[in-house]
Amino acid sequence: MTETSSPERERRPDWAAAAIGLGLAVVAVVVAWNAYSLRGGAYATVGPKSFPYVVAAALAILSVWTLVEAWRGDFPKRDHDELGPIFWIVAGLAAQLLLLKPAGFSIATGLLFACAAAAFGKRRLWLTIPIGIALAFVIWMVFTRLLKLALPGGPLERLVF
Template sequence: MQTESMGSPEARPDHRPAQLAIGVGAVLLAAALAYGAANIPSDAGYAGVGPDFLPWLVAAAMALCGVLLIWEVRTGGFRKMEEPSGAARGDWHALAWVSAGILGNAALITTIGFILSCALCFTLAVRGLRISEGKPGGHAMQTVRDAATGMLISAPTYWLFTKFLAVNLPGLTGTGWL
């Protein structure tokens, strides 16, 4: 006869195998991160930590999360888990718009510059997100507003990185302002 005790680490059969797979996957990912971190030189810099510090920290945090997930599954599964929200199926039309924005940005950033490619990415992604909410994608005037908003976001970002932080981002002109 099995008794239920609060916090008992005994394995209970009411968990789903997929829940256990998530925890095991997290531990395996942590092991892969640790393997990668072991190949990074550990020479300490001026702050006393080397370039391998952050990868080791991420690997350790991921391993801890994986172990805690496995413990949670072995002691009864993910308790008090709400039913998933949203549609039963993915919205592939919306995903196509968002993906087009991201891929377009990656493909065009060196050709048309950071500002215009990010504005294009914003415009297409916003259209996809609207569609995913069941709203219309937007008419021509809405698309123009989205493109303007994308430029109003990306231009100051570009100027901040290029003028104040001295990070080279691809521009449209050689002046550094577009």
């Protein structure tokens, strides 16, 4: 079946873009609702409530614009998504989220590094996991020792310090 350039084919609504437009509208309503519930700033015309209203208005305008473009079908054709790399990235983020407290920052972030490397084609996990853990450990040391910020420590961090 060949793809034709008939007006019906080009004018078909883009339902994914419409969902994004509706999501923008929901975010605009939430921001406006939170701005309405803010207290303070009654003594000045421009206060802490002003900027969230500006953000909500901008989101609402973007929402309407996105919905109109989605209805017209004017968005460019999207590329096909490769599910393998998406799986690796999501798996790495999930592993970091689940292992951050029990395993510590270095191990959890090292696994995220290895999964991201696998998503980009470097599937030698025996090499990327130790490299990721070492890099994450250096980052942990910089943040906790030099900058005095708190990152969760695990067995590796307790072993060294």
